[in-house]
Amino acid sequence: MSGKYKTPMLDELEKGPWPSFVTEIKKARNSSSMPDMADDELGQVEKSYNTKRGYWKHGGIVGVLGYGGGVIGRYSSLPEEFPGVAHFHTVRINQPSGFFYTSEALKMICDIWDKYGSGMTNMHGSTGDLVLLGTTTENLEAIFAEYSSRGWDLGSSGSAMRTPSCCVGQARCEWACIDTMGICNDLTQHFQDEMHRPAFPYKFKIKVAGCACDCVAAIARADLSIIGTWKDNIQVDQAAVKGYADAGMDIQSEIIDMCPTDCMSYDGGKIKINDPQCNRCMHCIAKMTKALKPGKDRGATILVGSKAPIVVGSLLSWVIVPFIKLDDDYENLKELIENIIEWWDDNAKPRERIGELIEVKGMRPFLEAIGVDPQPQQVKEPRKDPFFFWAESDFAK
């Protein structure tokens, strides 16, 4: 491991118990056919550590023929000083749902990347794609041919449907009320054109969580959040409840007293649940996984709008459809999503996310456009001020 530069600041970050990204960048030079990339990356980042500023230009428009996204152009603003990263583009590869891999698949991905790129990756990017960090413009078509011919497609970028992602779901979780991985894969396949050819006002993210624990942060990080839920009663195994008590759990204080709706009681032997009062928050189920399970009448809550602060403040997603029973082929879900996107696409200004558009236009035009009735589950509370709109159609009622 002999790099081109002395990097005392970064070397400091190879000490300590947590795995070091600096070590990874140094390792990347060993196997990549272009060791200058990792070398100059280290040189440039060391410079950033000294000057406290970055040296990357805004992304340029680069890509593969026929696609408008999936590759992010990245150029150093100091190409003479660090020629190895003069081009340092990102290639986004669409991850398999749930981030499951075999060693064989991963090694194939590595072999191609070593041949055409820096040897650095992100496993994974914030939205979900498998991210290959650092290649040149002239290598892009070869990279795409190598991966796509082996069954791996590009992810997405720009003003497009972004790569959907999901929690582990029914593959390895007893709480998943919907098949998150199946839904994620199905939607990804369905929206290939929308993902690869950006034609939307701005980005549009979809995340699928199996229950309200929301391990994929769907409610905070997706324009469209799909969260598994149920409608009937929580399934209780009283023998297992006893098991928890015998093992020393203080059921009264840890479960009953922490129920937000006060719908549970415990008599020292059995748990009783007043199910109509339960709001399905998942606390009791998550803490007593052997004893309590979601009900059997399962479906999804559809929420819309969450995003990070840019432009006018952060948003969490809002409940739009409290409960939808999913078709086997998800046709009803896909139709709903298409209607939601169509309204947004027809009405939004450039760079306006759907949550922001709903704030501007109001919830009513949105709900009417997608054919969803007003329901108390959509709000925390009704409006406070006595100003409200009436439509002609309201007088007919």
Added chain:
Amino acid sequence: MSLPERQTDIGPPNFEQFLPPVIKKNYGKWAHHEVLTPGTMVHVAESGDKIFSVRVGSPRILSTERIREISDLAEKYCDGYLRFTTRNNVEFLVSDESKMAPLVEELKKKKYSIGGIGPRISNIVHTQGWVHCHSACTDASGLVKAIMDELHDYFTTKELPNKVRLAVACCVNMCGAVHCSDIAVVAVHRKVPKIDHENVKKACEIPTTISSCPTSAIRPNPKEKSITINEEKCMYCGNCFTVCPPIEIHDPEQDGVAIVVGGKVGSLRTDPKFSKLAIPFLYNEPPRWPKVVAAVKNILNVYAENAKKHERVGEWIERVGWEEFFKLTGIEFTFQHIDDFTFMRDTLRTSAAFKY
């Protein structure tokens, strides 16, 4: 050498081919799970079948060499099956219980950090930083490394009242989920950007630049064929820089990070919450950001000492009150803490009942 024939719009490979047989067999039929140690768990199916998982931390930036090493380990102990988590950990999926102990042994020998399951910290979700992003005003990977080194015991062994989700974002675009994390670091600017009129004229679309501003601080400047910024209205978000690079927002001496706390995404017990401002500014101090690390550790320790079992950071703070949070942590309350942006109406106190 000729290239293979490209295919378009094929989407990702179907996940089914990557599932261990025991998962395929018991898909959708899991009964319960048990956390065995801070880095291992077992899921038991209705059929009685079991799948064991071993979770290790990752810096998210992985070399191909590392991925091959992880793959080799998966071949040796997991028939080649592994996955990554939404927080960028690696999970080895072990179908044969007898291979658990030797896998853990080898991971320890190779200095992997095993942990992150249950009431403790998991890996820090973070962004690209100076490693790869044009808009970064700190280095996410460096901050994560420095914080995780210091809090390592809370990943591998120590327990907390509940899980604590950490995040780092290198600018307010927040590609990491800072806005709903228990404790998070977000890089911020503090100075009005400098306008390079000559290049704005050449490179930027003026209406797009004007509409990019959340506080309507940008007006046209017909004389220069550029824009002007009303300095009193600018909140330094940098969105104008995103659409028009000649508006330079970076200021290495005055850029730094803020710390926000109390967010969550799950609905357990209480609704999902946004993170709120705890510390408005700390300077960038690479390579180890000692003041940021100390501030995060202080908040985590005060939470660990004061929260009830199962309370997340935000739930604890809401129970005791924010005035109590500032008292217990010793963090100074400043003008920056009082919202004068979109959430002002919701956040000012409208009651005469509070603590000292």
